[in-house]
């Protein structure tokens with residue numbers, strides 16, 4: 001999934017934006033960050049369910065109605081509108097069951113939706129309060145909560161909900177030709193393939209990737225997660241550095257020391273990369289594509305093919321992988337255990 005509806009900028013070597021490296025100075029942020037319920041939704045759910053919560057039915061159901069069903073006044077109203085008599089007691093019971101079902105879904109996942117064991121109870125409460133506000137449940141605005149999370153936990157949330165939907169945990173690092181054929185580099189390879197600045201650019205703006213033999217720059221197929229901040233993607237990089245899938249504890253600890261001595265700071269010194277308009281309309285895309293010639297067209301048809309494959313396998317893969325990856329709870333970057341290698345199968349790079 002992870003269908004944000006936006007891809008990176010069309011391949012246009014003339015575009016100074018593409019040549020300008022998103023030069024990120026300074027180290028990682030280490031102070032706890034304040035998260036609102038809305039942020040928890042954005043980091044964990046938005047990639048699949050969209051900003052509005054509507055999702056992309058029929059594959060991805062809307063969250064709105066299941067959330068409304070947890071509100072007693074809304075249940076009563078709905079029953080009345082349907083001309084059904086229901087006692088306050090029964091309506092309360094229905095709302096309670098809907099609430100249980102919602103929490104169960106977050107704890108256990110769904111058929112094609114990952115579970116979220118990495119979310120703490122206060123995080124789940126803040127998330128549910130935000131879901132109610134999104135579903136326009138009366139009084140929900142007053143219940144909004146915020147809490148603190150470590151940067152590494154923010155990275156963890158993004159990786160497990162969003163990146164892992166497409167990127168398997170482990171597996172072979174694909175070469176340029178395999179990328180062209182549709183391989184997606186596993187999470188364990190990302191920090192060796194790209195620098196932190198490159199990852200920030202890839203995720204927040206889109207960046208070309210070398211594919212084929214001979215390797216040529218392509219626009220790529222990965223959607224742009226324009227709603228993540230550069231700091232949050234730096235948190236992803238930090239999380240993947242500290243918890244590279246399949247590494248043992250010593251290596252993780254070494255990586256941590258290294259990352260911190262390489263410039264751990266108490267403040268976020270991450271400069272946001274340039275953010276000028278890459279919000280393209282379909283017409284813009286079309287115009288650009290005409291310009292960019294055969295390479296863009298090629299990469300677009302590959303994209304179309306892959307979009308289909310990703311739809312088919314993405315959901316299946318994510319649930320399967322997610323179940324394995326989320327076996328370990330990480331709430332604090334230093335104390336938590338790394339994911340044991342044996343718990344994660346090699347990336348089934350079906351797509």
Ligand code: HEC
Pocket residue numbers: 001002041044045046047048049059060061062063066067102105106109110111112113114116131161162165315318
């Ligand atoms: C990888 C994609 C993905 C992510 C991430 C995701 N969901 Fe889902 N969600 C789905 C799919 C697919 C369904 C449809 C039912 C199923 O397959 O489980 C669904 C269904 C739901 C439903 C039930 C809709 C119904 O009709 O009963 C709720 C509620 C829900 N999601 C909430 C959330 C929340 C809250 C989050 C974030 C913590 C989240 N989802 C994150 C894919 C996702």
Ligand code: HEC
Pocket residue numbers: 001002003158159162163164165166167179183184185190193194198199202203208209219220221222223225236310
């Ligand atoms: C919808 C599927 C999808 C999702 C979700 C996704 N990616 Fe990707 N990603 C890809 C594909 C496909 C490629 C290879 C082709 C390309 O670059 O578009 C890729 C490539 C990359 C690369 C480039 C590697 C290189 O060598 O240049 C990085 C870095 C990356 N992804 C990071 C992430 C991060 C971080 C996330 C989570 C925020 C994420 N991806 C989410 C599909 C996805």
